[in-house]
Amino acid sequence: MSQKAFDELDHLQALIAQAGHRIEVDILLDVRYHNQVFPVHCITLGSKRVDAPVLAFFGGVHGLEKIGTEVILAYLTTLIESLDWDYELMTRLEQCRLVFVPIVNPVGVYRGTRSNANGVDLMRNAPVDGTGRFRLYSGHRLTRRLPWYRGDESQMEAEAEALCRVVRQHLFSAPVAMAIDLHSGFGIQDRLWFPYASKRAPFPHLAETFALKALFDRTYPQHVYRIEPTSNEYVIHGDLWDYLYDEFNLNRSDDQFFLPLTLEMGSWLWLRKSPLHLFYRHGWFHPLLPHRRQRILRRHLILFDFLIRALLNPAAWARSSASLRKTHHEQAMRLWYGHD
Ligand SMILES: [Zn+2]
Incomplete structure (x- = not known):
């Protein structure tokens, strides 16, 4: 029997071949699945300095939501093509580093499943217990046959460990670092989520996050995103970003900043326009019509x-005076946590 195609991995490998020496490629992990081996690639562009600011992109944590992988591959194509002629981009890349792990969970993307080959939901797999009102989708250890299974308590999954290694290596030493993890399938709006996902409490860099949102709102008043803590929508166990953020926060120096963002693309938007897609499993998480897919591939370029630009200009949002920071914190508490 011939093996089924793996278009996203083929696309990524073609891009790597095209980019040649202009990018660095690491194989983080080889994931075995029956008689096949799928590599997990990490691609870096730009400054190699340990103290360079860093922006990192992650896709395909939930394999079924593979539009995230496609958005990253489309953006990588644009960047690699631009490296041929755009000197302004090259100047930017001398000052910062971009990191990409487009297919964190290759078996999931290949099979079209949320979980990895062990039936584990990687975004429920970190050793963090949430506090709040729980549903099955918050994560559980009942059985790997149900979705949102958290996996073994004592050992994280290899794909989740690989993601953590990338974040520790590239982002924990940076003066300013951001990560953006691309998902789809929740609601009718594109959401940008920040910590915490495990509890309904403000995270330590709330003031800077509010300042970043204010900067985005005033620079791009027409932007499409609802920006909020994940816990505004639900509270979960095992969130990798809560886990990594808390580890960073314990060890960071005073002026270091790390913001993990999740881009949750509102796929109900494309379902609402084509309700028949409810009958296809992929339709819930992935736009099936070509024009809709094209639109989503370009929709987030402004955000990236x-x-x-925000990474390269932290004075505009991440380096405020103590009094301005206090004001931002109070405004954020009113906006997101219902404080008067
Ligand atoms: Zn997801």
Whole structure:
């Protein structure tokens, strides 16, 4: 029997071949699945300095939501093509580093499943217990046959460990670092989520996050995102970003900043326009019509460009005076946590 195609991995490997020496490629892990081996690639562009600011992109944590992988591959194509002629981009990349792990969970993307080959939901797999009101989707250890299974308590899954290694290596030493993890399938709006996901409490860099949102709102008043803590929508166990953020926060120096963002693309938007897609499992998480897919592949370029510019200009949002920081914190508490 011939093996089924793996378009996203083929696309990524073609891009790596095309980019040649202009990018660095690491194989984080080889994931075995029956008689096949799928590599997990990490691609870096730009400054190699340990103290360079860093923006990192992650996709395919939930294999079924593979539009995230496609958005990253489309953006990588644009960047690699631009490296041929755009000197302004090259100047930017001398000052910062971009990191990409487009297919964190290759078996999931290949099979079209949320979990990895062991039936584990990687975004429920970190050793963090949430506090709040729980549903099955918050994560459980009942059985790997149900979705949202957290996996073994004593050992994280290899794909989740690989993601953590990348974050520790590239982001924990940076003066300013951001990560953006691309998902789809929740609601009718594109959401940008920040910690915490495990509890309904403000995270330590709330003031800077509010300042970043204010900067985005005033620079791009037409942007499409609802920006909020994940816990505004639900509380979960095992969130990798809560786990990594808390580890960073324990060890960081005073002026270091790390913001993990989740881009949750509102796929009900494309379902609402084509309700028949409810009958296809992929339709819930992935736009099936070509024009809709094209639109999503270009929809987030403004956000990515903004994040790089924000990374290179932290004075505009991440380096405020103590009094301005206090004001931002109070405004954030009113906006997101219902404080008067
Ligand atoms: Zn997801």
